[in-house]
Amino acid sequence: DADVTQTPRNRITKTGKRIMLECSQTKGHDRMYWYRQDPGLGLRLIYYSFDVKDINKGEISDGYSVSRQAQAKFSLSLESAIPNQTALYFCATSGAGLYNEQFFGPGTRLTVL
Amino acid sequence: QKEVEQNSGPLSVPEGAIASLNCTYSDRGSQSFFWYRQYSGKSPELIMFIYSNGDKEDGRFTAQLNKASQYVSLLIRDSQPSDSATYLCAVNDQTGANNLFFGTGTRLTVIP
Numbered sequence: 769d770a771d772v773t774q775t776p777r778n779r780i781t782k783t784g785k786r787i788m789l790e791c792s793q794t795k796g797h798d799r800m801y802w803y804r805q806d807p808g809l810g811l812r813l814i815y816y817s818f819d820v821k822d823i824n825k826g827e828i829s830d831g832y833s834v835s836r837q838a839q840a841k842f843s844l845s846l847e848s849a850i851p852n853q854t855a856l857y858f859c860a861t862s863g864a865g866l867y868n869e870q871f872f873g874p875g876t877r878l879t880v881l
Numbered sequence: 882q883k884e885v886e887q888n889s890g891p892l893s894v895p896e897g898a899i900a901s902l903n904c905t906y907s908d909r910g911s912q913s914f915f916w917y918r919q920y921s922g923k924s925p926e927l928i929m930f931i932y933s934n935g936d937k938e939d940g941r942f943t944a945q946l947n948k949a950s951q952y953v954s955l956l957i958r959d960s961q962p963s964d965s966a967t968y969l970c971a972v973n974d975q976t977g978a979n980n981l982f983f984g985t986g987t988r989l990t991v992i993p
Contacts, residue, residue, distance in 0.1 A: 801980075808889070810985035811925070811969070816978070824978070858924055866973065867913050867932060870981060872924040 771795045772873035774859050780879045787846040789876050791859030799862045800842040801870065802826075802834060804855040811858065817842055818864070849880040883908045885972050887984035895992050900957040902987050904970030907951070914946055914953045915971040919986065925969055929955060960991045 772793045781787055791800065802814040813826030815834040823836055831853060835843045846853055859873040884907040894900045902916075913932050917925035931937045931944040931953065943956040953972075957964055967986040974980045 808985060811983040813980060816980060826980075856922075866979060867930070869915055869927045869930060870971075872926070875922075875924050877922075 770874065772859060772861055772871055774857075774873040774876050776876060777874065778877045780881065781849055782881050783850055785849050787849050787878065789844045789857055789859075789878070791842045791844070791873055793840050793859075793861045793871075793873075795861050795871060796839075797861040797863050797871075798839065799864060799868075800836065801860040801862075802832075802842070802844045803858045803860065804828070804853075805858060805875075806855050814844065846878075849878075851880045854878060854880045883972075883974060883982050885970055885982050885984040887968075887970050887987050889985055890988040891990055892987055893990045893992055894960050896960060896962060898960050900960045900964065900989055900991070902955040902957075902968050902970075902989065904953045904955075904972075904984055905951055906953070906970075906972040906982075908972065908975060908982075909948075909951060910975035911972045912975060913973040914944070915981065916942075916944060916955045917969040917971060917983075919967045919969055921967075957989075960989075962991045962993050965989060965991050
């Protein structure tokens with residue numbers, strides 16, 4: 769089984785709808801991240817969490833919210849989706865410490881019409 | 882604003898040649914550096930990391946780091962068509978968050 773899973777893998781929705789993207793991990797990592805990727809803009813950090821009670825905004829948090837339900841679960845919500853939130857969304861996890869790599873989930877392709 | 886700069890490419894090399902991918906970063910205090918490979922529509926996967934100045938080799942891949950010049954590179958020897966992908970450079974944020982900043986990636990095409 770994959771270490772980091774994301775659901776759904778693809779989603780098409782309409783402007784104004786509420787959308788939740790879910791991420792689960794079996795790596796036992798404390799740190800979890802949500803990124804979005806747009807062509808030509810690379811990976812941009814939306815939110816990150818170092819444990820269940822520690823959630824922080826990233827570079828582009830406006831229009832998004834998150835919930836860390838457990839060490840293994842980190843959800844991203846779009847309260848009222850808009851077309852410029854159409855992107856590829858990745859969840860990632862890492863251990864603590866300076867030299868820990870991040871492990872990525874398979875991604876969710878979200879289209880907002 | 883911390884920046885990680887990569888030439889977006891595309892970089893095309895013939896099969897069997899050496900591909901050289903470059904990255905510069907703005908945060909002089911950064912201490913860990915990562916190269917990720919991303920196939921189209923897939924998630925990034927780590928192929929190399931480097932923390933110390935100099936070269937680090939792993940199979941056909943060599944990462945090179947020069948902290949004084951704030952420069953990190955990835956060499957791929959004996960390039961194969963399966964190496965065709967986008968390569969992302971990532972640099973750590975030296976503040977307490979220790980997050981990663983990613984470059985926009987260099988698209989590599991290996992021509993058979």
